[in-house]
Amino acid sequence: xxxxxxxxxxxxxxxxxxxxxxxxxxxxxxxxxxxxxxxxxxxxxxxxxxxxxxxxxxxxxxxxxxxxxxxxxxxxxxxxxxxxxxxxxxxxxxxxxxxxxxxxxxxxxxxxxxxxxxxxxxxxxxxxxxxxxxxxxxxxxxxxxxxxxxxxxxxxxxxxxxxxxxxxxxxxxxxxxxxxxxxxxxxxxxxxxxxxxxxxxxxxxxxxxxxxxxxxxxxxxxxxxxxxxxxxxxxxxxxxxxxxxxxxxxxx
Amino acid sequence: xxxxxxxxxxxxxxxxxxxxxxxxxxxxxxxxxxxxxxxxxxxxxxxxxxxxxxxxxxx
Amino acid sequence: xxxxxxxxxxxxxxxxxxxxxxxxxxxxxxxxxxxxxxxxxxxxxxxxxxxxxxxxxxxxxxxxxxxxxxxxxxxxxxxxxxxxxxxxxxxxxxxxxxxxxxxxxxxxxxxxxxxxxxxxxxxxxxxxxxxxxxxxxxxxxxxxxxxxxxxxxxxxxxxxx
Numbered sequence: 397x398x399x400x401x402x403x404x405x406x407x408x409x410x411x412x413x414x415x416x417x418x419x420x421x422x423x424x425x426x427x428x429x430x431x432x433x434x435x436x437x438x439x440x441x442x443x444x445x446x447x448x449x450x451x452x453x454x455x456x457x458x459x460x461x462x463x464x465x466x467x468x469x470x471x472x473x474x475x476x477x478x479x480x481x482x483x484x485x486x487x488x489x490x491x492x493x494x495x496x497x498x499x500x501x502x503x504x505x506x507x508x509x510x511x512x513x514x515x516x517x518x519x520x521x522x523x524x525x526x527x528x529x530x531x532x533x534x535x536x537x538x539x540x541x542x543x544x545x546x547x548x549x550x551x552x553x554x555x556x557x558x559x560x561x562x563x564x565x566x567x568x569x570x571x572x573x574x575x576x577x578x579x580x581x582x583x584x585x586x587x588x589x590x591x592x593x594x595x596x597x598x599x600x601x602x603x604x605x606x607x608x609x610x611x612x613x614x615x616x617x618x619x620x621x622x623x624x625x626x627x628x629x630x631x632x633x634x635x636x637x638x639x640x641x642x643x644x645x646x647x648x
Numbered sequence: 649x650x651x652x653x654x655x656x657x658x659x660x661x662x663x664x665x666x667x668x669x670x671x672x673x674x675x676x677x678x679x680x681x682x683x684x685x686x687x688x689x690x691x692x693x694x695x696x697x698x699x700x701x702x703x704x705x706x707x
Numbered sequence: 708x709x710x711x712x713x714x715x716x717x718x719x720x721x722x723x724x725x726x727x728x729x730x731x732x733x734x735x736x737x738x739x740x741x742x743x744x745x746x747x748x749x750x751x752x753x754x755x756x757x758x759x760x761x762x763x764x765x766x767x768x769x770x771x772x773x774x775x776x777x778x779x780x781x782x783x784x785x786x787x788x789x790x791x792x793x794x795x796x797x798x799x800x801x802x803x804x805x806x807x808x809x810x811x812x813x814x815x816x817x818x819x820x821x822x823x824x825x826x827x828x829x830x831x832x833x834x835x836x837x838x839x840x841x842x843x844x845x846x847x848x849x850x851x852x853x854x855x856x857x858x859x860x861x862x863x864x865x866x867x868x
Contacts, residue, residue: 425679440654447841448803448831451658456835458671478723482716501678509667516663519801519828525743563723567730578734580743580764582811587833597836614675621682625689632693641693 410627411636413487417620424617431610439603446600452516456600459509460588461607462502466534467569469499469615473541474566477559486630487623489555492562493545494622498615500538506531518582526575527583530568537565551630744811747790755816763792763822764811764830772806785810785822796824803829 406412439457446453473495480489510528511521522528541558548554576585588594594601631637657664708716744764745755755761765785772783780797783806794812804810804827814824836844 444837444839445658446835447838449835450660452660452663453835454657454664455667458667462671478719481719482712498678501674505671505674508670512663512667512670516660517801517803517829517831519804520826523743523828560719560722563719564726566723567727571730571734578738582743582828582830584831584833587835595832595834597840599837600835618678618682621679621686625682625685628689628693632696637693638697641690642697 408485408487410486410631411634414624414627414636414640417624421617421620421624424613424620428610428613428617431606431613435603435606435610438606439600443600443603444597449517452513453600455509455513456587457603457607459506459513460604461611462505462509463531464608465611465615466499466503466506466531467572468612469495469502470534470538470562470566470569472615473499474559474562477555477562481556481559481563486552487627489552489559490623490626490630491619492559493555494619494626495615496538496541496545496558496562497622498618500535500542502611502615503531503535503538507535514582523582525581525583526579527572527581530572530575534565534568534572537561537568541565746787747785747792748787750792750816750822751790758815760813760815760825762811762813763794763824764809765792767804767806767808767810769806785812792820792822794822794824796827798825798827800827801829803831 407416436457439454443454445451473492476488476495477492479485480492507528510531514523515521541561544561545554545558548557575581576583587596588601588604596604628637628640655661655665744762747763747765749755750763755763763785765787768784768786768791772781774781778797779799780795781800782793782795784791784793786792794814796812796814809830809832811828811830812822812824813826813828814822817823
């Protein structure tokens with residue numbers, strides 16, 4: 397086995413993962429804070445107003461990164477859930493279930509910031525076009541996954557059932573992404589393209605990209621933080637958990 | 649640019665600041681809730697272990 | 708991989724792909740029903756629901772906006788660079804409403820083939836730039852950067868062509 401697969405196997409051990417998460421979550425958290433300060437400073441003070449939308453477009457610096465995260469987290473959650481379903485790895489199941497509330501939070505932020513951007517620019521808080529509707533469905537899928545996970549008594553059965561629901565809902569992600577191309581929508585097309593040119597001036601694009609990295613770091617911090625709690629709860633009768641919480645007594 | 653102009657956001661202040669408020673409120677709650685959960689979990693587990701230890705000693 | 712894991716792998720893949728195909732087919736079948744708006748060309752071709760409300764999307768023709776003094780009544784023409792439909796509206800217009808702007812109006816056709824709108828929404832494109840850059844672009848393309856973009860962009864015409 398090479399080093400990377402070996403490390404992957406080690407991560408599968410709850411104890412190792414718990415310590416690993418405890419070490420890296422603060423780093424991700426502080427990097428998120430730093431990048432948010434830089435990104436929003438550039439976005440609010442340095443970026444010029446838009447030629448059409450004036451100052452109101454500055455909502456983009458939180459709306460678009462949140463929208464990306466709502467889909468990114470869903471894919472990450474499904475991938476972890478898939479690994480959990482097939483290989484029955486405890487840590488993978490926990491990572492999938494720890495991701496769901498964060499994804500739901502970003503989806504909610506996307507919908508609210510979008511509404512408060514749509515009102516002054518489009519003239520309506522909400523319209524039932526394909527982009528907005530599919531993003532709302534994403535929120536309901538997240539809530540369904542969280543609800544199913546809470547409803548089943550056994551934690552591991554619950555995680556696997558909810559992971560299966562996540563895989564069922566995965567089809568919605570390409571629908572959200574391509575909705576603005578497949579149908580006529582009030583929502584405009586994609587501004588930032590991974591391949592090819594982005595239709596945004598660099599002075600506006602940079603703060604947006606910095607915020608996109610910042611929100612990813614928030615996710616890393618938050619998912620590790622939540623996963624630590626869940627591992628501790630699940631492994632509370634193991635000796636390592638006691639060592640972690642009360643090192644002095646466990647040795648006695 | 650002065651500060652009142654900044655808060656006014658060219659007349660869109662309400663929409664812009666409401667959006668930013670939502671963003672930081674939701675992300676902040678998402679950060680605090682696992683922290684509170686962690687604290688209650690610690691107390692809960694310590695109590696639980698104390699009870700099992702006492703039972704072991706008594707038996 | 709052990710046989711049990713292999714079985715679970717295939718089951719999980721089957722669920723994901725199965726749902727994907729099923730939803731994909733449904734979406735293909737419903738494609739036309741999920742359009743948010745119709746274009747002036749479709750109105751002229753009679754492809755819009757008669758007598759009932761629908762959404763009309765297009766660009767406000769330069770110089771076509773006439774307001775009735777002392778009221779919120781406004782008349783303008785909407786075009787998709789092919790056909791044009793006259794629109795009547797009474798009410799508050801969104802901030803982005805201007806000549807050359809993409810608009811979506813909700814309403815119905817009256818017997819004079821005038822579209823009477825009850826709601827007007829502004830559609831903007833995905834381009835963001837400082838005003839100075841827009842001015843510089845306008846100097847190079849007198850047509851106006853936005854309107855040119857709107858007309859060429861396939862995403863903005865209803866049938867995606």
